[in-house]
Amino acid sequence: MPISARNKLRGTIEEIILGNVMAHVVVRVGDNIIESAITRRSAEELKLKKGDKVTAIIKATEVMIQKD
Amino acid sequence: MPISARNKLRGTIEEIILGNVMAHVVVRVGDNIIESAITRRSAEELKLKKGDKVTAIIKATEVMIQKD
Amino acid sequence: MPISARNKLRGTIEEIILGNVMAHVVVRVGDNIIESAITRRSAEELKLKKGDKVTAIIKATEVMIQKD
Amino acid sequence: MPISARNKLRGTIEEIILGNVMAHVVVRVGDNIIESAITRRSAEELKLKKGDKVTAIIKATEVMIQKD
Amino acid sequence: MPISARNKLRGTIEEIILGNVMAHVVVRVGDNIIESAITRRSAEELKLKKGDKVTAIIKATEVMIQKD
Amino acid sequence: MPISARNKLRGTIEEIILGNVMAHVVVRVGDNIIESAITRRSAEELKLKKGDKVTAIIKATEVMIQKD
Numbered sequence: 001m002p003i004s005a006r007n008k009l010r011g012t013i014e015e016i017i018l019g020n021v022m023a024h025v026v027v028r029v030g031d032n033i034i035e036s037a038i039t040r041r042s043a044e045e046l047k048l049k050k051g052d053k054v055t056a057i058i059k060a061t062e063v064m065i066q067k068d
Numbered sequence: 069m070p071i072s073a074r075n076k077l078r079g080t081i082e083e084i085i086l087g088n089v090m091a092h093v094v095v096r097v098g099d100n101i102i103e104s105a106i107t108r109r110s111a112e113e114l115k116l117k118k119g120d121k122v123t124a125i126i127k128a129t130e131v132m133i134q135k136d
Numbered sequence: 137m138p139i140s141a142r143n144k145l146r147g148t149i150e151e152i153i154l155g156n157v158m159a160h161v162v163v164r165v166g167d168n169i170i171e172s173a174i175t176r177r178s179a180e181e182l183k184l185k186k187g188d189k190v191t192a193i194i195k196a197t198e199v200m201i202q203k204d
Numbered sequence: 205m206p207i208s209a210r211n212k213l214r215g216t217i218e219e220i221i222l223g224n225v226m227a228h229v230v231v232r233v234g235d236n237i238i239e240s241a242i243t244r245r246s247a248e249e250l251k252l253k254k255g256d257k258v259t260a261i262i263k264a265t266e267v268m269i270q271k272d
Numbered sequence: 273m274p275i276s277a278r279n280k281l282r283g284t285i286e287e288i289i290l291g292n293v294m295a296h297v298v299v300r301v302g303d304n305i306i307e308s309a310i311t312r313r314s315a316e317e318l319k320l321k322k323g324d325k326v327t328a329i330i331k332a333t334e335v336m337i338q339k340d
Numbered sequence: 341m342p343i344s345a346r347n348k349l350r351g352t353i354e355e356i357i358l359g360n361v362m363a364h365v366v367v368r369v370g371d372n373i374i375e376s377a378i379t380r381r382s383a384e385e386l387k388l389k390k391g392d393k394v395t396a397i398i399k400a401t402e403v404m405i406q407k408d
Contacts, residue, residue, distance in 0.1 A: 003139075003193065003270040004178035006103040010136070019361030021223030021241065024379055025133055030098050035074040036131035037361065037379055039196050039228055039241055042140035046135045053136040057139065060175050061265045061401045062130035063104035065093055066343040067114045068078070068121040071338040071343075071397065072382035087157030089291030089309065092175055105157065105175055107296055107309055107400050110344035125343065128379050129197045129333045134139040142239040146272070155293030160311055161269055166234050171210040172267035173293065173311055182271045189272040197333045198266035199240035201229055202275040203250045204214070204257040207275075207329065207406040208314035225359030225377065243332050243364055243377055246276035261275065264311050265401045278375040282408070297405055302370050307346040308403035318407045325408040334402035335376035337365055339386045340350070340393040 007058035009034055013050050016043060023048075027056050075126040077102055081118055084111060091116075095124050143194040145170055149186055152179060159184075163192050211262035213238055217254055220247060227252075231260050279330040281306055285322055288315060295320075299328050347398040349374055353390055356383060363388075367396050 011029035023043035025036045034056045048054070079097035091111035093104045102124045116122070147165035159179035161172045170192045184190070215233035227247035229240045238260045252258070283301035295315035297308045306328045320326070351369035363383035365376045374396045388394070 001191075001270050001272060002182055004172075004174040004182060004268045005132075006175060006178060009100055017361055019223055019226075019359055021221055021226040021228045022359075022361040024128070024361045024381065027133070029100070032077055032097070034131060035128045035379070035381075036133055036140075037128040037197070038133055038140040039142060039239070041228065041239075042133070042142060046133065046138055046140060048133065048135070055134040055136060055137075057132040057134055058126055058130060059266070059268055060092070060103045060105040061173070062126060062399070063102060064073075064125040064344045064399055065095070065104055065106055065110070065114065065116065066123040066125055066341050067116070068123060068341060069338050069340060069395075070386055072336045072376075072378040072386060074379060074382060085157055087155055087291055087294075089289055089294040089296045090155075090157040092157045092177065103175070103177075104344075105401070106344040107307070107346060109296065109307075110346060114342055114344060123341075127334070127336055129377070130195070132140045132195055134137050136137060141268075145236055153293055155291055158291075158293040160264070160293045160313065163269070165236070168213055168233070170267060171264045171311070171313075172269055173264040174269055178269070182269065184269065184271070191270040191272060193268040193270055194262055194266060196228070196239045196241040198262060198331070199238060200209075200261040200276045200331055201231070201240055201242055201246070201250065201252065202259040202261055202273050203252070204259060204273060205327075205406050205408060206318055208308075208310040208318060208404045210311060210314060223359055223362075225357055225362040225364045240276075241333070242276040243278060243375070245364065245375075246278060250274055250276060259273075263402070263404055265309070277404075281372055296400070299405070301372070304349055304369070306403060307400045308405055309400040310405055314405070318405065320405065320407070327406040327408060329404040329406055330398055330402060332364070332375045332377040334398060335374060336345075336397040337367070337376055337378055337382070337386065337388065338395040338397055339388070340395060
């Protein structure tokens with residue numbers, strides 16, 4: 001079931017912080033770190049924990065470009 | 069001037085497609101491809117072109133997690 | 137492969153408009169219409185066309201609430 | 205005062221969870237559930253509570269399409 | 273009908289560019305310029321044109337902070 | 341290092357609320373107030389505090405237009 005979101009980065013969860021409503025998820029993707037803020041409820045339903053293999057998914061319209 | 073956006077991925081532009089209002093930018097980041105949809109006006113003002121060194125910037129609240 | 141995005145609305149594509157960079161997709165979901173702006177490239181890669189069964193996916197942080 | 209956001213889904217609040225900064229709002233829209241993460245401050249200013257009639261509002265650029 | 277989006281900036285349209293799918297809208301808000309990319313269809317349905325009084329609306333989760 | 345995000349509003353922080361995962365930042369920009377929800381971790385790393393000079397940054401695709 002392919003999704004239109006163009007960015008799919010496979011990695012491993014390094015850390016999760018749970019708040020009351022939101023959760024902060026840190027994912028290692030090769031040499032990069034990707035950080036995500038999702039609902040706590042999603043983190044719980046997906047049973048996300050350190051070491052899980054996950055894919056970070058990002059819609060192209062959410063990506064900005066900075067010239068170096 | 070540091071920015072709150074937590075995700076900053078350095079790479080090289082591989083392709084740009086210009087529409088009337090929007091532009092599609094493809095960036096190679098290590099082994100991954102990051103794709104971005106920005107305004108055509110930004111692409112022109114930044115003079116983005118193939119081979120440019122850029123940083124893709126993404127706010128953590130825009131990143132979803134899919135369990136593999 | 138479950139995704140953290142909390143909103144998944146199943147429906148049928150009623151209309152697609154292709155621009156140079158973006159595409160406008162209209163999906164009927166029960167009595168509601170959901171409209172989406174994705175990249176043209178995604179619309180082409182998914183071969184989206186009128187009548188396709190699709191799921192509109194929306195991250196909870198993107199949903200606003202208006203009091204009636 | 206019409207707004208450019210193309211998606212407006214009318215429903216009824218089923219549940220609200222308040223965190224320190226954010227709030228999680230669950231809205232029944234016909235046969236579907238829509239979930240939203242807004243600031244706690246907005247939830248308080250709008251005095252959102254279970255049973256309220258609300259409209260969930262979503263910009264088209266935030267909607268992804270998954271092919272079933 | 274109040275909306276949860278916390279940022280509402282009143283101004284006047286200075287320029288509109290219509291693409292096939294998207295539209296670029298430039299709004300003067302006091303001393304600042306706010307630029308928006310919405311669907312062409314919304315620009316047409318709202319009959320947006322130069323000189324119109326409008327409010328730019330932005331969800332708090334979409335605002336980043338850069339330290340000067 | 342210019343960024344593609346089209347909206348950059350300079351102002352002064354008036355208030356910060358820290359949650360466990362997220363932070364709510366209120367910025368005065370001339371006669372307007374801009375509010376932002378970022379991760380607590382970013383607020384801490386940038387050492388954001390009342391009185392700081394900051395720039396609120398917003399991607400054009402996140403801005404809606406309401407006709408008055």
